[in-house]
Amino acid sequence: MELDVVSLSRFQFAMTALYHFLFVPLTLGLSVVLAIMETVYVTTGRAIWRQMTQFWGTLFGINFVLGVATGLTMEFQFGMNWSYYSHYVGDIFGAPLALEGLMAFFLEATFVGLFFFGWDKLSKLGHLATTWAVAAGSNFSALWILIANGWMQNPVGAAFNPQTMRMEMTDFWEVIFNPVAQAKFVHTASAGYVCAAFFVLGVSAWYLLKGRHIALAKRSMTVAAAFGLAASLSAVVLGDESGYLATEHQKMKLAAIEGMWETEPAPAPFTAFGFPDQEARETHYAIHIPFVTGLIATRTLNTEIPGIVDLVKLAEERIREGIKAYDALQAIRAAGSSQVPQAVSETFEANARQLGYAYLLRRYVDDPRQATDAQISQAAWDTVPQVGPLFWTxxxxxxxxVFFILLTGTFFYLSARRRLDAHPWLLWVAVFAIPLxxxxxxxxxxxxxxxxxPWIIEGVLPTAAAVSDLGITQVLLTIMGFVVIYTVLAIIEMGLMLKAIRKGPTFEPANPRPSSNVPQPGAGIPAPLPAE
Incomplete structure (x- = not known):
């Protein structure tokens, strides 16, 4: 990575975003798991389900606090490191962020408090409604963030104003119902549910291996296995939808993911294995599975998926059209309040959608109109992301x-057969699978x-043009500050989580039944488990 403001700003945002996203999935998933468990408690009246809700709720609360603390800094970074981005698209991007804060965050935070302190103050149905409100608030919060992020991937419902030099919203509902944003939300939510399911599954498996809290562990594993299997299957199906939309809106990303340098005859094969070579512009030792990518990405047998080389040629054409838009824009701005010639306005309108491509040339020349053919060609190749990391990730x-489906399916089967503790080695697999x-x-x-x-907004604004006017030292200092603070928060989070898990539930039901297959600490032959 080059030591410049753009690269350092990208690194800082990536670091803080990836760290923050350690907490988001568990918050999304555990909130729904808690609502399911409390629903069973309210409908059956069995105290064990209240105990389960309170125990997993404690772990949810620890995670929720850390998620809020790390999430707040994300929004401040838009003004700190990405001020031109905030200026350029603030009219659109700011709306879902404001709604996230007003409608979702405060809703979620309010009901989280009622969840923890309202057990003996609210009726059963009242507290159940509170728990479902926590789940709704958590997911609404993710929805608004992903609407904002989805707009960056597919900028709809907005237009560039040459007078203000900003993007302005033209259709609020088109932004809200952006198909890319909706697909990202349901896929991300499903991924969060998988995280929660594996967390509950793994911790419960650990309890079974230690012979502790057997009743709670088995019931928790039953919920987690069913919930996790449904979520894992949903994540695969909804991920397929995201790939289909990428075929329409982000063709270069799809080609890079597949390591597809040349356009393949329809339907395109899936590259199961290979070593993409960015310099040679080919994928070595590629192993292809016929038809798979074409069928998944286009859902047809006769639609081509363009390769990287052809997409670079298309980018070069768009850069040349963007230069025309840039030239017309300069004429419009020079005219000021005077009448803009009709020919200039028509030229700008005809090429305005490609204006962002002209800004790619700013890396090589101050005035895109002065770019040489070689610089235009180089800028076109800049639209290709690093293929290797994308391919393998x-x-x-x-x-x-695939592994998640197999493991949750196995535990779902064992749960149906009441044999969750039949295979201790499988319980260890569940424990070690928690981070996956x-x-x-x-x-x-x-x-x-x-x-x-290289886009911060696909096809509209290059990442390099969106940063604040900062020095390298300033960005480095903030990176070091984040590293220190986030390391401390990580230690606190893990310490609190492990302490709560080791302690376990605050009370046990009367006459807890031991496991039939997992030895009890200090016991000889365990008693058989009575039929439930």
Missing amino acids: FRIMVGLG PWVASECGWFVAEFGRQ
Whole structure:
């Protein structure tokens, strides 16, 4: 990474975003798990389900606090490191962020307080409604953030104003119902549910292995297995929808993910394995599975998916059209309040959608109109993200997704057979698998955001043009500050979580039944488990 303001600003935002996203998935998923458990408690009246809700709620609360603390800094960074971005698209981007704060964050925070302190003050139905409100608030919060992020991937409902030099909203509802944003939300929410399911599954498996809190652990595993299997299947299906939309709106990202340098005959194959070579512009030792990418990405047998080389040629054409728009823009601004010639206005309107491509040339020349053919060609190749990291990160995510389905499906089957503790080695697999959904989620965010480069807003504003006017020293100091603070927060988070897990529930039901297969500490042959 070059030591410049743009690279350092990108690194800082990526670091804080990836760290913040360690807490978001668990918040999304555990909020729904708590609502499910309390619903069972209210409908059955069995105290064990209240105990489960309170225990997992404690872990949810620890995670929620850290999520809020790390999330607040994300929004401040738009003004700190990305001030031109905030100026350029604040009219659009600011709206969902404001709604997230007003409608979702305060709703969520209010009901979280009622969840913890209202057990003996609210009726059963009243507290259940509170818990479902926490779940709704958590997911609404994610929705508004992903509407903002989805707009960066597919900027709809907005137009550039040459007089103010800003993007302005033209259709609020088009921004809200942006198909990319909606697909990202449901896919991200499903990924969060998988994280929560594996967290509950793994912690419960640890309790079974230690012979502790057996009743709570088995019931928690039953909920987690069913919830996790449904979420894992949903994540795969909804991820397919995101890939389909990328075919329409982010063709270069899709080609880079597949390591597809040349346009393949329809339907395109899926590259299961290979080593992308950015310099040679080919993927070495590629192993292809026929038809798969074409069928998934286009849902047809006869639609081509353009390769990287052809997309670079298209980018070069757009850069030349963007130069025309840039030239007309300068004429419009020079005219000021005077009448702009009709020919100039028509030229700008015809090429305005490609104006952002002209700004790619700012890396090589101050005035895009003075760019040479070689500089235009180089700028066109700049639209290609780093293929290798995208290629492998995507495959790690997909591979883990398949593993999640297999593991949750196995525990779902064992739960139905009442044999959750039949295989201790499988319980250890569940324990050690706890971090894997977070790995998959972070990989997903990396693919989504790194794959969009060099754009901060796809096709509209290059990342290099969006930074604040800061010095390298200033950015480095803030990076070091974030590293120190976030390291301390991580230690606090892990310490509190582990302490709460070791302590376990605050009370046990009368006559807890031991496991039939997992030995009890200090016991000889365990008693058989009575039929439930």
